[in-house]
Amino acid sequence: xxxxxxxxxxxxxxxxxxxxxxxxxxxxxxxxxxxxxxxxxxxxxxxxxxxxxxxxxxxxxxxxxxxxxxxxxxxxxxxxxxxxxxxxxxxxxxxxxxxxxxxxxxxxxxxxxxxxxxxxxxxxxxxxxxxxxxxxxxxxxxxxxxxxxxxxxxxxxxxxxxxxxxxxxxxxxxxxxxxxxxxxxxxxxxxxxxxxxxxxxxxxxxxxxxxxxxxxxxxxxxxxxxxxxxxxxxxxxxxxxxxxxxxxxxxxxxxxxxxxxxxxxxxxxxxxxxxxxxxxxxxxxxxxxxxxxxxxxxxxxxxxxxxxxxxxxxxxxxxxxxxxxxxxxxxxxxxxxxxxxxxxxxxxxxxxxxxxxxxxxxxxxxxxxxxxxxxxxxxxxxxxxxxxxxxxxxxxxxxxxxxxxxxxxxxxxxxxxxxxxxxxxxxxxxxxxxxxxxxxxxxxxxxxxxxxxxxxxxxxxxxxxxxxxxxxxxxxxxxxxxxxxxxxxxxxxxxxxxxxxxxxxxxxxxxxxxxxxxxxxxxxxxxxxxxxxxxxxxxxxxxxxxxxxxxxxxxxxxxxxxxxxxxxxxxxxxxxxxxxxxxxxxxxxxxxxxxxxxxxxxxxxxxxxxxxxxxxxxxxxxxx
Amino acid sequence: xxxxxxxxxxxxxxxxxxxxxxxxxxxxxxxxxxxxxxxxxxxxxxxxxxxxxxxxxxxxxxxxxxxxxxxxxxxxxxxxxxxxxxxxxxxxxxxxxxxxxxxxxxxxxxxxxxxxxxxxxxxxxxxxxxxxxxxxxxxxxxxxxxxxxxxxxxxxxxxxxxxxxxxxxxxxxxxxxxxxxxxxxxxxxxxxxxxxxxxxxxxxxxxxxxxxxxxxxxxxxxxxxxxxxxxxxxxxxxxxxxxxxxxxxxxxxxxxxxxxxxxxxxxxxxxxxxxxxxxxxxxxxxxxxxxxxxxxxxxxxxxxxxxxxxxxxxxxxxxxxxxxxxxxxxxxxxxxxxxxxxxxxxx
Numbered sequence: 001x002x003x004x005x006x007x008x009x010x011x012x013x014x015x016x017x018x019x020x021x022x023x024x025x026x027x028x029x030x031x032x033x034x035x036x037x038x039x040x041x042x043x044x045x046x047x048x049x050x051x052x053x054x055x056x057x058x059x060x061x062x063x064x065x066x067x068x069x070x071x072x073x074x075x076x077x078x079x080x081x082x083x084x085x086x087x088x089x090x091x092x093x094x095x096x097x098x099x100x101x102x103x104x105x106x107x108x109x110x111x112x113x114x115x116x117x118x119x120x121x122x123x124x125x126x127x128x129x130x131x132x133x134x135x136x137x138x139x140x141x142x143x144x145x146x147x148x149x150x151x152x153x154x155x156x157x158x159x160x161x162x163x164x165x166x167x168x169x170x171x172x173x174x175x176x177x178x179x180x181x182x183x184x185x186x187x188x189x190x191x192x193x194x195x196x197x198x199x200x201x202x203x204x205x206x207x208x209x210x211x212x213x214x215x216x217x218x219x220x221x222x223x224x225x226x227x228x229x230x231x232x233x234x235x236x237x238x239x240x241x242x243x244x245x246x247x248x249x250x251x252x253x254x255x256x257x258x259x260x261x262x263x264x265x266x267x268x269x270x271x272x273x274x275x276x277x278x279x280x281x282x283x284x285x286x287x288x289x290x291x292x293x294x295x296x297x298x299x300x301x302x303x304x305x306x307x308x309x310x311x312x313x314x315x316x317x318x319x320x321x322x323x324x325x326x327x328x329x330x331x332x333x334x335x336x337x338x339x340x341x342x343x344x345x346x347x348x349x350x351x352x353x354x355x356x357x358x359x360x361x362x363x364x365x366x367x368x369x370x371x372x373x374x375x376x377x378x379x380x381x382x383x384x385x386x387x388x389x390x391x392x393x394x395x396x397x398x399x400x401x402x403x404x405x406x407x408x409x410x411x412x413x414x415x416x417x418x419x420x421x422x423x424x425x426x427x428x429x430x431x432x433x434x435x436x437x438x439x440x441x442x443x444x445x446x447x448x449x450x451x452x453x454x455x456x457x458x459x460x461x462x463x464x465x466x467x468x469x470x471x472x473x474x475x476x477x478x479x480x481x482x483x484x485x486x487x488x489x490x491x492x493x494x495x496x497x498x499x500x501x502x503x504x505x506x507x508x509x510x511x512x513x514x515x516x517x518x519x520x521x522x523x524x525x526x527x528x529x530x531x532x533x534x535x536x537x538x539x540x541x542x543x544x545x546x547x548x549x550x551x552x553x554x555x556x557x558x559x560x561x562x563x564x565x566x567x568x569x570x571x572x573x574x575x576x577x578x579x580x581x582x583x584x585x586x587x588x589x590x591x592x593x594x595x596x597x598x599x600x601x602x603x604x605x606x607x608x609x610x611x612x613x614x615x616x617x618x619x620x621x622x623x624x
Numbered sequence: 625x626x627x628x629x630x631x632x633x634x635x636x637x638x639x640x641x642x643x644x645x646x647x648x649x650x651x652x653x654x655x656x657x658x659x660x661x662x663x664x665x666x667x668x669x670x671x672x673x674x675x676x677x678x679x680x681x682x683x684x685x686x687x688x689x690x691x692x693x694x695x696x697x698x699x700x701x702x703x704x705x706x707x708x709x710x711x712x713x714x715x716x717x718x719x720x721x722x723x724x725x726x727x728x729x730x731x732x733x734x735x736x737x738x739x740x741x742x743x744x745x746x747x748x749x750x751x752x753x754x755x756x757x758x759x760x761x762x763x764x765x766x767x768x769x770x771x772x773x774x775x776x777x778x779x780x781x782x783x784x785x786x787x788x789x790x791x792x793x794x795x796x797x798x799x800x801x802x803x804x805x806x807x808x809x810x811x812x813x814x815x816x817x818x819x820x821x822x823x824x825x826x827x828x829x830x831x832x833x834x835x836x837x838x839x840x841x842x843x844x845x846x847x848x849x850x851x852x853x854x855x856x857x858x859x860x861x862x863x864x865x866x867x868x869x870x871x872x873x874x875x876x877x878x879x880x881x882x883x884x885x886x887x888x889x890x891x892x893x894x895x896x897x898x899x900x901x902x903x904x905x906x907x908x909x910x911x912x913x914x915x916x917x918x919x920x921x922x923x924x925x926x927x928x929x930x931x932x933x934x935x936x937x938x939x940x941x942x943x944x945x946x947x948x949x950x951x952x953x954x955x956x957x958x959x960x961x962x963x964x965x966x967x968x969x970x971x
Contacts, residue, residue, distance in 0.1 A: 032962050035962070035964065036962055036963075036964040037964075038964065038966060181962065223966075226966045227966065228965075228966045228967055229965070229966060230959060230963055230964075230965055231963060231964050231965070231966060232958075232959065232960075232961050232962060232963045232964075233961075233962065234961075242957060242958065245952070245954070245957060246954055246957075246958075249954045254714075256710060256713060256714050258710060275952060275957070276941055276942045276945035276946070277942075277945040277946045277948075277949040277950065277951060277952040278951075278952030278957070279942060279946075279952070281713055281714065281938055281942070283709070283710070283713060285706065285709075285739070286706075286735050286736065286739035287735060289703060289706065289736075290703070290706035290709070290735070290736050290739065291706075292706075293699070293703045293706030293707040293709070293710060293736070294706055294707065294709050294710030294713065295710060296699075296707055296710060297679075297697075297706070297707040297708060297709060297710025297711040297712075297713075297714070298710040298711070298713065298714040299710075300677075300697050300707070300710075300711060301677070301710070301711045301714045301715040301718065302714070302715065303714040303715075305710060305714075319700050319703075320700065320703065322700075323699055323700050327697070413958050413959055413963070414958070416954055416955055416958075450674065450675065450676075450677050450695040450711075450715065450718050451674055451675055451715070451717065451718065452674055453672065453673075453674045454674070455674070456673060456674055456693055456694050456695050456696075457695065457696070458643070458645075458678075458689050458690050458695075458696035458697070458698065459696070459697060459698070460680075460689075460690075460696075460697060460698025460699060461682075461698060461699060461700055462698065470645065471645075471690065
């Protein structure tokens with residue numbers, strides 16, 4: 001009997017299981033197939049820091065959420081419509097997020113007394129009525145999987161490890177997705193009997209959906225009306241890595257990436273180390289400090305030197321970054337932010353390194369800061385980070401975060417011609433060369449590189465004499481140099497685009513954000529605009545210096561709300577720089593904002609009566 | 625880019641390597657002698673001046689790059705080997721020298737030192753060992769003797785010192801040598817050997833700090849004492865020392881022993897013969913443990929072996945990748961993985 005098909009606009013599914021259950025892999029496979037079907041999508045992997053926490057424990061629960069749609073979407077979704085729970089711990093950790101009436105698929109084979117106890121369930125939630133609010137499907141996935149994997153000599157353990165493919169097959173049927181892409185992937189990744197078993201499980205799951213009485217209908221999510229062109233699905237870390245390779249091609253210099261493994265930045269090192277055929281040199285150094293040093297050494301010798309890390313590593317690199325500021329050498333430091341302080345929440349997201357990036361060095365040590373806003377925007381901003389570093393001879397901190405790094409979305413591939421050109425020149429004339437004789441427009445110093453005859457010179461961390469670059473302890477010179485270094489960074493503003501307002505360019509409320517909160521803020525603001533409120537948003541991709549039009553935009557609204565995954569760091573900067581009142585909306589749970597949370601924040605500030613306090617004391621013009 | 629020795633350099637002299645900066649070490653400092661020998665050896669190497677880079681950390685020794693008229697980078701405390709690794713990795717055509725001291729290399733920068741040595745990064749590391757912190761006005765260093773009284777150890781140091789040569793050998797350095805600031809002949813000869821070595825060359829230089837640790841190496845610098853307190857290492861020659869060259873080192877029960885030639889039937893044939901090319905570092909380590917006052921201090925080249933360098937390995941990997949995968953094309957990289965097309969008419 002042919003089953004009914006119901007059309008849906010968008011669906012949010014969360015796969016949850018033990019960290020050894022392969023939930024990330026399952027989610028990624030569902031994503032790849034969904035992407036190639038032309039849906040818009042956004043993903044959110046959420047996994048524990050422990051590689052294999054005790055099996056069945058709450059600490060070991062790993063989840064992968066995907067929002068896919070026939071419309072243009074920007075976030076992985078607030079609440080899943082569907083939850084696949086592979087064991088009691090996964091159910092316990094995730095059920096609170098499932099929407100009322102949502103579909104819950106549970107592997108009942110895993111609901112043993114032992115596993116229930118590990119998940120701290122006093123009674124079996126499958127029988128006690130606590131799940132009545134949901135559409136629950138009790139499936140013995142372990143048993144069904146074992147029965148489906150026939151005629152192999154694999155051990156029970158090996159067969160059990162196929163059960164995520166069984167669940168994936170079922171989901172493919174439920175949402176009308178083809179199996180081919182995953183089947184091909186299985187045979188690329190696995191060999192022999194393991195590959196065959198995984199494929200059998202995948203197909204069996206699919207056919208189970210089709211034939212079992214349990215499911216009365218399945219769903220269709222038609223493709224989205226995306227801009228025409230060639231697409232791929234991409235995570236923030238992949239886009240970052242590819243962006244740096246692109247920047248290296250655009251400026252005609254091989255890149256050197258030096259790093260020390262750290263979550264959630266390591267994937268950038270992994271990705272770049274695969275691209276040696278682009279002349280990419282990757283060094284896994286002995287520590288974070290050495291990684292920063294090697295990158296700076298590459299820059300000193302005329303290269304594109306990059307180093308990547310997360311917050312704790314940025315702290316260790318601070319002194320080397322200070323040297324890059326003093327020596328005025330180009331360098332890009334990638335900080336994929338995670339929950340802190342200290343080791344904090346290594347696998348969870350946060351935006352609390354903004355002030356560390358701005359001020360986390362001794363003395364007056366300004367540098368440029370950029371922040372991508374979506375996984376695919378990481379590509380563009382990686383190129384921008386390099387452009388600024390090379391044009392202005394300065395270190396640039398590129399602030400990504402765990403949410404952008406691991407999340408993914410479809411990416412309309414840019415054409416090579418549309419990418420910016422990065423121009424570099426190296427002096428060769430010994431008669432006119434002075435190491436700190438600056439470019440009039442940018443204030444960048446000339447980049448004379450070793451191997452150039454007649455331009456031999458010495459630089460270093462001691463204060464430089466203006467123009468000659470010789471060591472100088474002169475008080476007035478020091479003051480001049482401090483100002484020149486600050487002015488150089490301020491002048492970067494002349495090379496960056498104006499910030500673009502989403503919505504009307506003036507009104508009651510501006511919601512201002514930066515980094516990975518773009519999707520949630522924009523979706524919330526769009527919803528409030530639909531409801532007729534005077535709300536616009538502005539998302540900053542350049543954090544130091546700010547775009548030239550920022551103050552003008554801020555002054556065009558009565559109230560300013562700044563949602564951040566920290567305790568108000570951008571708000572702190574704006575209050576300090578512009579003496580303007582702004583309201584913070586903060587969240588520090590290691591989780592991204594939900595759209596709903598931002599809508600609530602907007603509703604609250606719109607109710608505030610004291611409008612006049614929001615428009616007092618504003619400076620006439622930006623400081624730079 | 626020009627190879628280190630690929631081009632015939634114009635005839636250079638010592639004067640070509642003197643920068644326009646005034647040298648600001650204390651009068652009588654051992655650093656002057658080292659600087660002079662460096663400036664003497666560089667023009668002999670046949671390398672264009674612009675292809676030298678001197679990198680240093682922090683400390684008295686680390687000011688040296690300012691005085692040598694090559695490319696130079698005075699960096700931060702302890703990090704010179706890491707920064708130099710980046711330079712050599714990016715530009716294998718450059719000859720890279722690292723100038724460091726006992727605090728810079730062995731205390732704050734210990735990690736970078738051992739890792740650059742184990743990777744065999746092709747750079748020459750000159751460690752000026754004066755067994756004291758000079759620039760911070762006289763605290764004990766990782767090579768200061770146990771019990772040493774300094775500003776920070778008024779009751780004597782309770783830290784056991786480490787032996788830089790043993791450390792370098794433990795880190796698998798391919799070239800390890802020791803010399804003295806005041807012995808110009810030994811100094812220039814060791815610097816020359818280090819410069820010609822392809823790979824990490826580690827040179828410990830006993831350097832006298834006249835202000836905070838004067839005469840720290842008296843037993844090997846004093847004309848009256850030195851012959852009895854040092855062994856000049858020569859490849860293929862037995863370990864003989866002493867004013868009358870009648871003493872030697874032999875091995876008994878895996879331990880070194882001082883013997884006198886001619887006594888108890890001892891001849892040169894009983895002595896250890898120096899082999900700097902021994903592939904196994906055990907012998908060099910044994911030598912490094914000969915310490916004053918029990919034994920004469922060995923000076924010269926402890927170890928010199930060939931091993932593929934880090935920059936060569938890196939270049940080979942890139943070449944191999946380009947041969948296998950073809951030179952990278954950006955368009956192909958962007959479109960790698962699973963891609964799909966959205967047709968124009970759906971808009």
